[in-house]
Amino acid sequence: MRRESFFARNPSVVVFLLCLAAFTLVVSVMSEGAGAGLISTSFIKTLGKTLCLCLVAVAMDLVWGYTGILSLGHFAFFGLGGYMVGMWLMYQRTHDIVAASMANATIPPTEQEIVDAIGTQIFGVVGSSEFPPVWAFADSLVIQLALVVLIPGLLALVFGWLAFRSRVTGVYLSILTQAMTLALSLYLFQNDSGLRGNNGLSGLQNLPGVEASQAVVSIWFLWASALALGLGYLLAAWVVSGKFGSVIRGIRDDEARVRFLGYSVEGYKLFIFVLTAVIAGIAGALYYPQAGIINPAEVAPIASIYLAVWVAIGGRGRLYGAVIGAAFVSLVSTWFTGGQVPSVNLGFYRIDWVEWWQVILGLSFVLVTLFAPKGIGGLFDLLAGRIVPNRHGADYGPDKGSFQEAEGRE
Template identity: 45%
Template sequence: MLTRLLLSDRGGLIILALLTALIIYVPIGNLLLPADSPLHVSTFTVTLLGKFLCFALLALAIDLIWGYAGILSLGHGAFFGLGGYVMGMYLTRQIGDRGVYGHPELPDFMVFMNYDSLPWYWQGFDQFWFALLMVMLVPGLLALVFGWMAFRSRVSGVYFAIITQALVFALMLAFFRNEMGFGGNNGLTDFKDILGFDITARQTRVTLFVISGVCLIGAYLMCRFIITSRFGRVLVAIRDAESRTRFAGYQVESYKLWLFVFSAMLAGIAGALYVPQVGIINPGEFSPIASIEAVLWVAVGGRGSLFGAIIGAFSVNGAKTWFTTVYPEVWLFALGTLFVLVTLFLPRGIAGIFRTLGQWTSRKPKGDEQ
């Protein structure tokens, strides 16, 4: 099984090895090495890397549908954000009576807005298993309904991209409303603990980091499984000759829908892992720009190569972190230029460079993915 997944996926193997090394080293570097050791990893770095892992998971989700089925979603932030909000709701319920108003059940903003009791859609989120289920179900359900309508009437390409923008924009407007019952502008924050562990403690941070890493590796293997199965070949067939695929007896829409829902669930998980690490979720996650930026990670890393998405998420966000601390005003110039240059000169992204280099050195006739 593993051989099928990883065979002829050298780039993926390297990335997986690096990720594994990171997952093993970071806890040691943070928890065991003394703070003055040059190999020590600060808690800030742990959280930062944990964030990157979540972004990489989101990039993976986008790459799966864009790179392999040609569906460009400019609204994956919607699923990421929804996953995040679900986790945020669980964490908010965990605050209990430790809020500013000390209400045993209602979050602070609800007390402030004179709620009598919890709205129905907040019920059950005090249970971790329920929240976990919803992390996948809520984005999955939205993707199912939205995708079913879009694919059924054969909305594709640019049109699909634009209506996904509309989707994420509508969600942002909705979540900005205080009446929605999700904290409006401020979102959900001031979390205290997760499953009884202090959310600010170093150990919890490291654990969350490790879980994010494991999830990313698991998701990578699952994506790999999908694209190396006949399902993956059907996807390529759809991307290249949709009509022909239909006449070969495939219900193209259900393939697209299945993949879209799967991808949305991955994005939801990414959002759910992201929120406890950064400690806040607000409607900003639904901003249309954020979703487009996530697509850029994939474009930079290399559309149509799963490990490329991970490279892209890490490199762009790494650059962003560095720029915004050192030259904050240059960051947007750099990001914009990156967009332009990558689309003009690097249509296959960083992974494309690796592949070309790999072909040069090994003189293999063709890579694994066309």
């Protein structure tokens, strides 16, 4: 019997990749960097950042929608990835500025004098001039890029091993992940953390040694973000397909039964937790050079809660649903909070959408949870004519409403 290829068994993956490629091409051609000037550079950056948020949403859907682990700490991994690449960007940019300013000195400066001047420039804002140990490899792009993967991965490995071996599940695990994120955020807020406290890292939009304009650089990051999202989506789709995907969905629906069948539940959960942490770190490393700044507020627990809301609105348990949810909420949020929506004067009260956006987002989450648990992705199922096979009223899994067979075809 001839075995179907991965793409034949997962046509939605092909559709998604083609749509992503077409979107990237059209936006690139219409950008200021390409000369058309129909889309501003600032909006190109917004779209690039949105693609990064879609990637971390795919990671969240993989760990929550498919494995059943409601992590409220995955934005911490996202922020750590940003900090790792941000350290190199800030160090190298400051090095270029300092070296240029000292080049015309009567006595050429030594390398140590340049390093000391860089330290004063970077850490003077927190009353220091010496490089903390965490900046030991900040001058090496290769090492910092490796740390983008290693730091979130190692943190997830240690945390996940301790939590899963203790068989912490459900709301207790969610609270632990949130506590981890809060502890990391509070640590980063301290001036002696080595990462400039609440000042964070800034000027990250300037690529050292690159003379290209921001219009061109924004296109480069858009391409990189689209490529990362495409590869991340493909990897996630491959992970959830086949036997491995069936096992993690079984863990989500009935962990005790999967353990009884002899599977190493803790091993599967740890693998998914670490993998999604690494994906989140890569997404953060691409996001913050486009944002231009990162500070400890970016890894606060509320950010991870927003991430869960995006996936829920898009439709958890559907990779394309996570992408749709993240893109929709991100772009609508930019529209509301950017002051583009006119305020409404009711006479007795003035509705300012910048302040009311979070209320709208919260209400949307509640309404989707109550009345549309499949999220926006469920609408695409209807449009695609996806019909659930008649099982004479029986559920597909041990939990009521779990559609394991249908999910296996994604």
